[in-house]
Each structure stands twice: as C-alpha cells, then as structure tokens.
Amino acid sequence: MSERKKRKPGETREKLMSAVLTLVGKGRHFASLGIREVTRQAGVVPTSFYRHFRNMDDLGLQLVDELGLVLRRMMREARENVFQADKLIEESVGIFVSHAQANRSFFLFMAQGLAGESRAIQDGIRSEMRYFSTELANDLRRLKLADHLTDGDLEMTCDLVVRSVAFSLTDLMGVSAEDEYQVEQIRKRTCRFLQLIFVGAAHWDNKQA
Amino acid sequence: MSERKKRKPGETREKLMSAVLTLVGKGRHFASLGIREVTRQAGVVPTSFYRHFRNMDDLGLQLVDELGLVLRRMMREARENVFQADKLIEESVGIFVSHAQANRSFFLFMAQGLAGESRAIQDGIRSEMRYFSTELANDLRRLKLADHLTDGDLEMTCDLVVRSVAFSLTDLMGVSAEDEYQVEQIRKRTCRFLQLIFVGAAHWDNKQA
DNA sequence: ACAACATGTGCACAAGTGTACACATTAGGT
DNA sequence: ACCTAATGTGTACACTTGTGCACATGTTGT
Numbered sequence: 001m002s003e004r005k006k007r008k009p010g011e012t013r014e015k016l017m018s019a020v021l022t023l024v025g026k027g028r029h030f031a032s033l034g035i036r037e038v039t040r041q042a043g044v045v046p047t048s049f050y051r052h053f054r055n056m057d058d059l060g061l062q063l064v065d066e067l068g069l070v071l072r073r074m075m076r077e078a079r080e081n082v083f084q085a086d087k088l089i090e091e092s093v094g095i096f097v098s099h100a101q102a103n104r105s106f107f108l109f110m111a112q113g114l115a116g117e118s119r120a121i122q123d124g125i126r127s128e129m130r131y132f133s134t135e136l137a138n139d140l141r142r143l144k145l146a147d148h149l150t151d152g153d154l155e156m157t158c159d160l161v162v163r164s165v166a167f168s169l170t171d172l173m174g175v176s177a178e179d180e181y182q183v184e185q186i187r188k189r190t191c192r193f194l195q196l197i198f199v200g201a202a203h204w205d206n207k208q209a
Numbered sequence: 210m211s212e213r214k215k216r217k218p219g220e221t222r223e224k225l226m227s228a229v230l231t232l233v234g235k236g237r238h239f240a241s242l243g244i245r246e247v248t249r250q251a252g253v254v255p256t257s258f259y260r261h262f263r264n265m266d267d268l269g270l271q272l273v274d275e276l277g278l279v280l281r282r283m284m285r286e287a288r289e290n291v292f293q294a295d296k297l298i299e300e301s302v303g304i305f306v307s308h309a310q311a312n313r314s315f316f317l318f319m320a321q322g323l324a325g326e327s328r329a330i331q332d333g334i335r336s337e338m339r340y341f342s343t344e345l346a347n348d349l350r351r352l353k354l355a356d357h358l359t360d361g362d363l364e365m366t367c368d369l370v371v372r373s374v375a376f377s378l379t380d381l382m383g384v385s386a387e388d389e390y391q392v393e394q395i396r397k398r399t400c401r402f403l404q405l406i407f408v409g410a411a412h413w414d415n416k417q418a
Numbered sequence: 419a420c421a422a423c424a425t426g427t428g429c430a431c432a433a434g435t436g437t438a439c440a441c442a443t444t445a446g447g448t
Numbered sequence: 449a450c451c452t453a454a455t456g457t458g459t460a461c462a463c464t465t466g467t468g469c470a471c472a473t474g475t476t477g478t
Contacts, residue, residue: 032240032241052425126383157405220455425473430468430469437461445455447450448451
C-alpha cells in the first residue's frame, strides 16, 4: 500500500500539459490545438496521449486545476505581503502582475478559456474566479475595510474587482513581457480602476436607496 | 462609372461570413475553424474561399469591421432612447443586452476575439472598444454628468465601464438566450456594477490627492 | 520471482485539411 | 455585341489528423 514510490508517475503527463502551455505561450489558441501537435511538442508518440487524457478538453480541465493552485499561491503571497490598507491595492496588483508575467502561459490559457469552446473549461475558470472573489471578500471583512457594506454588496464589489483584474490580464497578455513601460502602464491603470471601485464601494450605501 | 449595379457582388462572401458566425453561434471557437469547414457550412466549394479572403484571419478582420457597424447601431439606439439621467444605466444596459441577444453570434465572436490567436483581430476588437469608450465619454460630457472629472479620469471611468460590460458579455454568452431568469440576473448585476463605478466617479476628486 | 498492471511505442488507416491549377460561368464597361 | 475581369466549380495532391491495435518495457504487490 505504498503509493509514493513511483519514480516518474506522470512524467509524460506533465510533458503533455506543459507542451500545451508552451504552444499557448507561443500565441496559439487552445481550441486550435490537436492531439498530434501537442504530443509532437512534448516529444512523445501520439498514442501516449490517451494514457493520460481522454481528449483535449480533459487535458484542459486538468490545466484549470493546476491554474487553481497557481492562483492560490498568488493569493497567499498577497496576504503575506500586504501590511497596511493604504498600499493594499498597489501591493496586490503588483503581485498579480508579477505572477502573471512569471506564469504567462498559464494566465494566457486562463484568458482564452473564458471564451473558449469547451463549456466545462469555461465553467472551471469561472469557478476559480468566484473562489477568488469570495476569498477577497473574506479578507476585506477581516481587515475591517468593508463594515458598511452588506454581504451582497461586498460580494458584488469583489466580483467587479476580480473581473477588472481579469480584464487587465488580457491587456497584459497583449504586450510583450519585456516591454517594461507598457506593463507599468497597465499596472497603474489597473490600480486606478480598483481605486475607483473602492471609492464607489465606500460611498455605496447612501446611493443604495 | 456606375458601380452600384452588381446584382450579387458579394453573395458568396456574405455566405462565408455568416457561415463563420453560424458555427461560432453553435459553440465553436473561431480559432478552431478551417477553410473547408466554413465553405461546407456556406454551401460553397472550398476554392471559392480564396476569391474573397486570403485566409481565415482575413475573414476575421472583416468580421470585426462588421461588428463595428453593429456596435455603432447599438450606440445610436441607446442615444435615442435615453432621456433622463437617472434611468441612463438601466436603459443602456437593457439595450446592450437585447442587442447582444439579437446578434448573439457576433458578440460571441467578439468575446472570443479578445483572447483569440490572431493579434490583428485582437487589436481590431480592442480598437472598437476604445472607440466605444471615447464616445461614451463624449456623451457624458454633453449630458453634463461628468463636470467634476478631468479628461483623463473620465476616460478611465468610461474604459472601466466598457470593460465591465464586455465582461458581462461573456456571462451572457454562457447562458442560453431563452433562459429569461439568468439573463435578467446578468442584466441587473451589470447595472449594479455600473452604478458602483459611477458612484466612485462621483466621489473621485477628493480621493485623487 | 512472478503475475498484474500502468505506461510507452510503432504501425496502420480512413478521414479531413489547405491550396494549386485549369476550366466554366457570369457581369460590367465599351 | 464583345472583350475583360470577377467569380464559381471540379479535380488533384501532398500532408495532417484522430485513433485503434498489437507489442515492448517498466513498476507494483504478493
């Protein structure tokens, strides 16, 4: 009953997954990738694919799961590095941008999947975003930064925040990672978006009537 | 020198374009479509394709142009139907939603193109959004609804509005057009997003320091 | 050590793909 | 009415694709 011996349990599997990410990173769209192309990129024989995935969508779904891990890691880092509230937005957006650069292909895949052709993958990504949004709401509650908002309004605010950041993602993916200036522009603009949203949230209740 | 005689100048051409829209409407992703598939759907022989387009991306670009027309028509209707400021958001979002339903495939194509694999198409759609955003800014200025904002801040606000609506588009495309309840939920949620943003904009200057 | 299984490989094949070429039809301007 | 250009069609070919099958290899549990 010792199951942790496998020397390379999913070596090919990982090669296939990162082959997809590589291709996506090169500008290809996930929906246009075929099994043969992916196996070729992974340096594996086509039939090997079926040892690990039933089809491309299956592989995509498992990529979404890994994407979840990346996002969680990012969120943890954000929580550890944000000390005072006034720098909250700048710090968080900064961490987001640097993660997006470090895992470019992953986030590219995410951006694609939002309007992709597999409904399951769409739902998976959407679900990750929802999770992210509720966690953000929890944090804001804990930091006492949202005391005047009802749960519903806080949820909505966080949803809008997450959406805006996700949209900035597409901006970010549109410019080369080395273009420091453009990246910086996007970072600043995203911060301003979030500030605007939070100003709106701070003054929300009186308008709610 | 009379050039308007052509009986069916671009009949096949239109058939090809709407064939793409049909396939996209059926849930396919633009990036995964091939020339043969499209011509088959259009009921045309494969080689005809090259009479009108150089490749799929070319066709996509021309679809973006048509999309621009759809968007402009939508904006015109919005301008004609919005009378007083307090219903501005509800009216506009309503018009947006109904247009998105009426031209589902078109908007689906737009949502896909934002993270598609053709850079040119991405830029085209982005450019349409920018246009939309600046027009919105002009309207708000004209209606005296943004007097306390600098041009830059107004531009940012409108950009955020357009992005939020565009993201709602992906929500909308995710539910069946007949699911009245879900569509209504999305409509309401989008309105709340915009309200939140405008509340933020209304109180922006004091925070700007 | 041996049986059971998971994983990787090679081969095969029918189907689909992009596109070149030559030809048929039609439309437009004179 | 005629020439030219635009548009549509059929055939052809080399190539890619998904996937089934049989076999090789390695790994695990007893």
